[in-house]
Amino acid sequence: MYFIYLLIIFLSLITQILAQQSSVQIQKIEADPPNPNVGEGLKIRCFLINVDPFAQYPTQVLWSIRRFSQDRDFRILAYGGSVRDTLSGRVSARKESEEVYEIVFRPVQESDSGVVRCELANTEAQVRLEQTINVLVPPSIVYITADVQVRAGDPVTLECRAQGNPPPLLMWIRQGQEYPTSYSGIYTIESVSKDDRGLYKCVAEQQTGQKLTAENYVNIFVDFDPTVICDQIIVEQVPNINADAEITCLAEAYPMNVLKWEYSQGNTNVRRAISTGAKYRIDTNVASDSIDSRYGSRLIIKNVDANDFGKYTLIVMDESKRQASAWSELRPSSYIRPFNHSISFFHFYSYFLILLCLIVNIFFIMI
Secondary structure, rough: OOOHHHHHHHHHHHHHHHHHOOOEEEEEEEEOOOOOOOOOOOOEEEEEOOOOOOOOOOOOOEEEEEOOOOOOOOEEEEEEEEEEOOOOOOEEEEEOOOOOEEEEEEEOOOOOOOOEEEEEEOOOOOOEEEEOOOOOEEEEEEOOOOOOOEEOOOOOOEEEEEEEEEEEEEEEEOOOOOOOOOOOOOEEEOOOOOOHHHHEEEEEEEEOOOEEEEEEEEEEEOOOEEEEOOOEEEEOOOOOOEEEEEEEEEEEEEEEEEEEEEOOOOOOOEEEEOOOOOOOOEEEEEEEOOOOOEEEEEEEOOOHHHHHOOEEEEEEEEEEEEEEEEEEEEEEOOOOOOOOHHHHHHHHHHHHHHHHHHHHHHHHHHH
């Protein structure tokens, strides 16, 4: 009987202890900041209620984590204020009070994204709350197509890959344009032309409040046949009046190797090279963008005389020895403003009548 009595007392005591412990609850779990940036510190706090500070068996909190990228199941980090797994020295834990426990990640890494669990360790029932950790990682471009050199008419594909959390949106923007040409990591031109050459920018943008971006660039160089276009085929100028003549042409070639002016007279095919000097001035404006192949060239023939009339040819050649040319012919102009005799005689008689009236008025005044 005595043994049965002791057993009853023991069971009663155990029941009281378990009833006391099971009354403790987890009120909430909070993360500060809720969505940390990689490299920042992260503090997670677990708040308890109904804690009896005089309980025979104090409440203990068990911290564990399941990282999305690495863990198949939860791994224990800390028990109360004692750390079991520091994650390479980045994790610490402490008991702030009987009701508040905390665990700190410093610094937080991208791999820490996952679920952190706060669990009461010595209760009859499972009492736990979980907090999802989403570590924000700024976007970065990890791959972009190298500069491309293609022949006109060939297809071109530009590729760009980026990483970040949340995953960034990729877009391609051509230099000089305000809006993207493609909202994708891959941009394809089925048949490239010389007008497609230029600088293209890949932008990786996170759709968050801060709108964090990363960017990188690729050049498209297009190999095409050179061309020359002159503003006028015929340019006329009156000789020997101390006047200049001007011829302007636009040349395109990539890469440009030769750009020169030549002069020929009459029907002869013999041309001689001309350069800036006492008789000529050549102004060639190269586009500021190094990938652009447009060259505007202006030839000024100073103080035109009869020996200057003839054809002036602009010749360009690329590095593949492909050549193009165009010419303008300088011709004498026969237009000289004639002397208007009728206007001159009219002016003469007007002045004569005015003078006669003045003389008559003076004569009558004297009388």
